Amino acid sequence: MWSIALHVILAPLIIYLGAATFYLLALALAFIILKERIPGPMEPTNRFAVLVPAHNEELLVATLCESLLQIDYPKEKYDIFIIADNCSDRTAEICKEYPLHVIERDSPEHCGKGQALAWGLQHLNLGQFDAIFIVDADNYVDAAILRELNCLLNKGEHAIQCYNAVGNRDDSWFTQLLYVSRTIGNLLYHEAKYRLGLSSYLMGNGLCFKSELLQKRGWTAFTAGEDWEYYAQLVEDNIKIGFAAKAKVYHQESRSLNQATSQRLRWSSGRFSVAKTLGFRLFLKGIRERNWHKIDASFPLIFPNYSLQINLTFLALALALLLPSSVMKVICISVALSLIVGQFLLFVTGAFIAGSPLKIFCAAIYAPLFLAWKSVIDILCLTGLYRGKEWVRTRRHRSPGVNRNV
DSSP states (O other): OOHHHHHHHHHHHHHHHHHHHHHHHHHHHHHHOOOOOOOOSSSSSOOOEEEEESSSSSTTTTHHHHHHHHHOOGGGGGEEEEESSSOOSSHHHTTTTTSSEEEOOOOGGGHHHHHHHHHHHHHHHHGGOOOEEEEOOOEEOOOOOHHHHHHHHHHHHSEEEEEEEEEEEEGGHHHHHHHHHHHHIIIIIIIIIHTOOOOOOOOOSSSSEEEEHHHHOOOOSSSSSSHHHHHHHHTTTTTEEEEEEEEEEEEOOOOOHHHHHHHHHHHHHHHHHHHHIIHHHHHHHHHHTTTTHHHHHHHHSSOOOOOHHHHHHHHHHHHHHSSOOSSHHHHHHHHHHHHHHHHHHHHHHHHHHHHHHHHHHHHHHGGGHHHHHHHHHHHHHHOOOOOOOOOOOOOOOTTOOOOOOO
16 A cells, blocks of 8 residues: 555656756756857947835945945946834935935834835836836845846836855855855856846845836735745736846845854745745646646746755655555656766856856755755645744845955
């Protein structure tokens, strides 16, 4: 009886993981083979509103303000707006020291980034701008970011995801591994999809939208996974997300598992929630409409992320080893091992593209610890044991030697 149960579990799991891994490897191959798409006209024709939701970010917000003011784009063609959202620290006071606009919001009964964005957009005169660029307060940006976004807007894009980089790569083994993960995600996934003419997904940070789009629909995502939610809504309305590989925002990552836990619990619960409510709906809608773009756009929601994919593949291998001797056992073990090899090759490719592979491979010694930690987070979120009703902020720190010119 237990053998039948194992077969029933293993067969769909192997097929699911095979499809997810093949999809990642196919995108990585597309990135290697295909050339960059021709950029749009470079003339700075678009006027930007830079919107920054900031909740108690006194430690890092000055770094962002300075980098925004140093952007290489005509100064008369962009304005900066900081939303000091329910702040109980000096975020607003620090931002007021710079030549930018500070909008203070005091609405504790409507907390959250989605609520802050919706409120901020309502307080902007969107008609004065061609595009809205949204960036988190614990970031700094590349000086060329608006020029790159301007090119894609001139090419006809209405929604754009920027390259999300790790700004504190050398803080710890954890940030080294995340740097590789972000490299894989940004280039071997997002940029590959852009070269193929497919839609990227929103990563919650470094977002750019045409003003007319936001004037029409506003911000309508308020869950813990507001980026995934808004992404699914846009794709359902046939709006493709472009990707700007040269428009970089540098995020300060947590430097330890302990520091990152609350953030990852919130992110994972938000993603799984949106996958359940919108991911499969988007997939089925794409099938009904025979719309490949919608089917493809559902994959980031219904396929496991890279670390979960690896953990599930090891689980499939363990279950396959429990099967009684048979041809099915050999097939399942062989497929699982092949998937592990493919996932490892993807990591190695990302490590060499990221640069300094020796540092990365030294950090990879801790990969089993990272995967075990991530599996606990995913289990807590998938089973609903983690509710995530109360927002817990990620502890901030100052990273020595952060280079804005990375």
